[in-house]
Amino acid sequence: MQKYNIQFYLLHLLDMNINLIKYYMKTMLKKSLFLAFALLFACTLSAKKPIKTLIITGQNNHNWQVSHLVIKDILENSGLFTVDFAISPEKGKDMTNFLVDFSPYSLVILDYNGDAWPAETMQRFEKFAQKGGGIVVYHAANNSFPKWAEYNKICGLGGWEGRNEKSGPYAYWLKGELHKDYSPGRGGSHGPQHEYMMNGRATNHPIINGLPNRWVHAKDELYDRMRGPADIADLFYTAYSDTAKAGSGREEPLIFTVKYGKSRIFHTMLGHCGPSYENNPAMQCTGFQVMLLRGAEWAATGKVTQKVPKDFPSSTYVTYRYDYKEPAEN
Numbered sequence: 001m002q003k004y005n006i007q008f009y010l011l012h013l014l015d016m017n018i019n020l021i022k023y024y025m026k027t028m029l030k031k032s033l034f035l036a037f038a039l040l041f042a043c044t045l046s047a048k049k050p051i052k053t054l055i056i057t058g059q060n061n062h063n064w065q066v067s068h069l070v071i072k073d074i075l076e077n078s079g080l081f082t083v084d085f086a087i088s089p090e091k092g093k094d095m096t097n098f099l100v101d102f103s104p105y106s107l108v109i110l111d112y113n114g115d116a117w118p119a120e121t122m123q124r125f126e127k128f129a130q131k132g133g134g135i136v137v138y139h140a141a142n143n144s145f146p147k148w149a150e151y152n153k154i155c156g157l158g159g160w161e162g163r164n165e166k167s168g169p170y171a172y173w174l175k176g177e178l179h180k181d182y183s184p185g186r187g188g189s190h191g192p193q194h195e196y197m198m199n200g201r202a203t204n205h206p207i208i209n210g211l212p213n214r215w216v217h218a219k220d221e222l223y224d225r226m227r228g229p230a231d232i233a234d235l236f237y238t239a240y241s242d243t244a245k246a247g248s249g250r251e252e253p254l255i256f257t258v259k260y261g262k263s264r265i266f267h268t269m270l271g272h273c274g275p276s277y278e279n280n281p282a283m284q285c286t287g288f289q290v291m292l293l294r295g296a297e298w299a300a301t302g303k304v305t306q307k308v309p310k311d312f313p314s315s316t317y318v319t320y321r322y323d324y325k326e327p328a329e330n
């Protein structure tokens with residue numbers, strides 16, 4: 001009888017221990033599951049946090065009234081950005097109160113070509129760039145401010161508004177590298193708009209990884225003979241500026257990044273704005289939109305989380321996103 005009691009007692013003890021172990025394991029499992037979910041949630045939150053973006057516009061020899069809305073839609077339709085505007089007074093009006101606060105933003109998009117900003121805004125912009133802010137230089141923004149040295153360093157290359165050899169060299173693709181040409185002459189020109197081939201020049205960068213090396217861009221201006229400090233970091237695409245189309249006969253750098261302080265600068269010369277939101281082929285080109293989205297994300301964060309879209313143009317045809325949205329079936 002005694003023996004059975006001990007046995008029973010031992011069994012009971014064992015049972016209790018197993019239950020304790022089970023309980024302990026359950027609690028641990030619950031805790032680690034909770035931790036895993038918390039981590040996942042935190043990651044999702046940070047991935048979903050949109051990039052705060054400011055578009056500066058209000059004066060341009062281009063249709064800024066449409067382009068700034070289009071850029072906003074391209075960015076916001078991706079779900080990655082939220083966009084505010086800084087709209088300057090009209091050309092020739094008093095600019096004194098155009099004081100732009102860049103500090104809340106990770107990304108500034110330049111869609112401005114006009115009168116000088118107040119000194120305070122210029123200084124704030126330089127500080128934003130030097131401290132590592134993300135910047136996108138879009139199309140005719142590189143025409144602006146020919147005498148503002150820091151602005152021209154930020155753009156890398158610019159054109160028109162009296163630019164010449166004093167503004168810096170010409171830069172174009174020659175014999176497998178970006179060639180700088182210091183010969184005198186005007187900076188900035190383009191022939192009539194046409195479709196043209198984009199030729200890839202970089203092999204490894206988050207902005208272009210996975211994209212085709214050659215793709216056809218929709219009807220657009222092809223900026224050529226641009227001049228500037230030309231401190232180009234990564235040259236992504238050039239295009240041949242055909243003399244038969246009043247071009248330079250050179251492979252012109254059109255999409256690239258610029259070295260400047262700690263900032264990340266993405267420069268696209270594409271995207272001449274059409275007459276309306278609906279009739280705007282250069283900006284409706286999928287290639288333009290995808291490059292803008294990838295360049296903008298990289299400029300703001302140093303990364304590109306977007307996958308390579310199925311509707312990207314190829315070396316034989318242009319594709320369009322007429323409504324500035326990635327198609328659902330992509």
Ligand SMILES: [Zn+2]
Pocket residue numbers: 062139140221271272273
């Ligand atoms: Zn233009």
